Amino acid sequence: MAFPRDPKVLFVVSPSMGIPIYQQLVDQIKRMVASGQLAGGAPLPSVREVAVTLAINPMTVSKAYSLLETQGVLSRRRGMGMVVSQDATGTQAIRDRLALLRPTLERAAEEAAQLHIDHGAAIALFEKVLKGKR
Amino acid sequence: MAFPRDPKVLFVVSPSMGIPIYQQLVDQIKRMVASGQLAGGAPLPSVREVAVTLAINPMTVSKAYSLLETQGVLSRRRGMGMVVSQDATGTQAIRDRLALLRPTLERAAEEAAQLHIDHGAAIALFEKVLKGKR
Amino acid sequence: MAFPRDPKVLFVVSPSMGIPIYQQLVDQIKRMVASGQLAGGAPLPSVREVAVTLAINPMTVSKAYSLLETQGVLSRRRGMGMVVSQDATGTQAIRDRLALLRPTLERAAEEAAQLHIDHGAAIALFEKVLKGKR
Amino acid sequence: MAFPRDPKVLFVVSPSMGIPIYQQLVDQIKRMVASGQLAGGAPLPSVREVAVTLAINPMTVSKAYSLLETQGVLSRRRGMGMVVSQDATGTQAIRDRLALLRPTLERAAEEAAQLHIDHGAAIALFEKVLKGKR
DNA sequence: GTGGTCTAGACCACT
DNA sequence: GTGGTCTAGACCACA
Structure with missing residues (x-):
């Protein structure tokens, strides 16, 4: 048991979802x-x-x-x-955490534009969703 | 009362992209x-x-x-x-446009949480991205 | 107006249904x-x-x-x-009205067989449906 | 506890028939x-x-x-x-097998009504057809 | 004219 | 190995 401590890392995957x-x-x-x-x-x-x-x-x-x-x-x-x-x-x-988040937000911005949702409404919704997360 | 003839609907697709x-x-x-x-x-x-x-x-x-x-x-x-x-x-x-945008924003919120990015920073980034769209 | 009486015949069609x-x-x-x-x-x-x-x-x-x-x-x-x-x-x-009804009943019998529904249950359901018609 | 290997499932199709x-x-x-x-x-x-x-x-x-x-x-x-x-x-x-059979029987009942065929005669015909199936 | 079905064959993504 | 996507082209049913 001389292994470098028990790696208590847990992963989660959703099979049958869109993402591989x-x-x-x-x-x-x-x-x-x-x-x-x-x-x-x-x-x-x-x-x-x-x-x-x-x-x-x-x-x-x-x-x-x-x-x-x-x-x-x-x-x-x-x-x-x-x-x-x-x-x-x-x-x-x-290490640049923001950079990892950016792609998803860019996709959201793209969708908002195509849906004719203005910036204010989009940001308001994002705030709401963030708060709902916990 | 004639039907709206000449359906000037235009579609665009990006072949060779990931999305079918x-x-x-x-x-x-x-x-x-x-x-x-x-x-x-x-x-x-x-x-x-x-x-x-x-x-x-x-x-x-x-x-x-x-x-x-x-x-x-x-x-x-x-x-x-x-x-x-x-x-x-x-x-x-x-018809509910916000509902269509929500899933992507929820994913973004999920990622932000996993990255330990606080709400303020996440929203700031979203605003920046939205402005960048045009 | 010497036409052979007003043909009070009414037809009904369900567009966008399977049948032409x-x-x-x-x-x-x-x-x-x-x-x-x-x-x-x-x-x-x-x-x-x-x-x-x-x-x-x-x-x-x-x-x-x-x-x-x-x-x-x-x-x-x-x-x-x-x-x-x-x-x-x-x-x-x-003029043989039963003959006109037969094809549909034969299809029903075919389906019942494939669904492993016995004759008694199939007939019972048919009686129920017939009564429900009015 | 192995999975039911060799899926002995057999399908049959009748090409050149009306149904795709x-x-x-x-x-x-x-x-x-x-x-x-x-x-x-x-x-x-x-x-x-x-x-x-x-x-x-x-x-x-x-x-x-x-x-x-x-x-x-x-x-x-x-x-x-x-x-x-x-x-x-x-x-x-x-899973509800009867529900799968019902639509066809409802169509049959509809046709019987339009043909002025009484319930008894319709059911008698259905019994006859069922027996003919084997 | 419209969409629907099927074929034959190629290439890709995932496990 | 698995299913998914796309192509090119033929034929059919419906209005």
Whole structure:
């Protein structure tokens, strides 16, 4: 049990949703890194563990991890599985949390424009939704 | 009291984008109905016409129209083309423009929460993005 | 006004239903002949009149009349429009009302079999539906 | 506890008949779900398999499956094929076998009324037809 | 003229 | 392996 502490990381996926499972994992891990929930060097649960827990295909988890490795967010520690990169350029880029939020807001702005919803109404709705979140 | 001839309805699609063409058409028509640009009873350009104009396959257009028909947004006038449903429940649901915008904003709120971005910062970013739209 | 009495015949069609309009007209007229509501020699409303009343295309009415003429149910009286055939073989065949009802019941029996509904339950449901009709 | 492998599900279609092939498939699968022959979670033969077996185009099969998915009868397991929805509202509605039979019987009752056929005669004919089915 | 159906075959995304 | 998307082109039914 000399492993680097129990990685109490939990992922959630919604199968049969529009977004691919591997993509949901990638986004989720990025957000956890950005918010500091996953610090540099922190270990990630093994591919097999995630696969069993979420009842998904191991290859799907592997694809997510590989993608994040390519992007420099995760590193492969031989014999120890994946860990969050210490301060690689990849991780650096993710630290800008606003940048991660922007794409979705841009899509919302696009939709608002096409629906002829003015800025005030759109912002009001966003505020309402944010408050409803908790 | 003649019918609004020459349906000057124009669609735009971005091929080679991630979103399927038929889906782009579906979303676009829904927004046009929602914004009142396409009123109840308004005729839609024929499948062939759209296909030629956008240089896509008629079946792709047909698929979009069929989907909208099952959703109650469009009605088929046998041998006479498609028209926007008069006041079907489907169309009704679409009339609420804010409701159409909400899902995306909810996703944004969800992401903001996971990123530990506070409400003020999120709203500020949304305002910035909205202004950037034009 | 020397026309053979006002043909108080009324047709009903449900547009945007599965069954073609001309077919609905054909079936309806056959049933009216079978039940005696339209006796031999009785005049039918003109193509134009039916088309205007039901707000459908005259060609559709014409197609129904022509089909019935081919089948010997109607006859074309020059200058007088269509009338029910006096006792042509076509009309004769229609006089068997049960035969007209049979196809639909056969389809029902087919469906009941595929649904594994036994005869007793199917008949019980039919009785219930018949009583509900009035 | 292994999944019910070898889905011995067989479909039959009559090409060159009036009813579209995809519609025949849809109806057939609905009846199989209704009669319990296809339980919730049961896997369906792959699009390609059905296409080869019935010697029809994969897209035709795909269209049937897609329709049943939008109706909530089937679910897509990403990359793993289609299965019968566990207990979706769509499936639920189908479980009532009598309800599936009713529309046809109502049409028959309607026709009987228009033909002035009394209830007794109509039921007698239905019994006769049912017996003739086997 | 309208939309609907089907085919044959290619390519892509997900697991 | 799975289903999804799109194409090009043919034929049919309806009004």
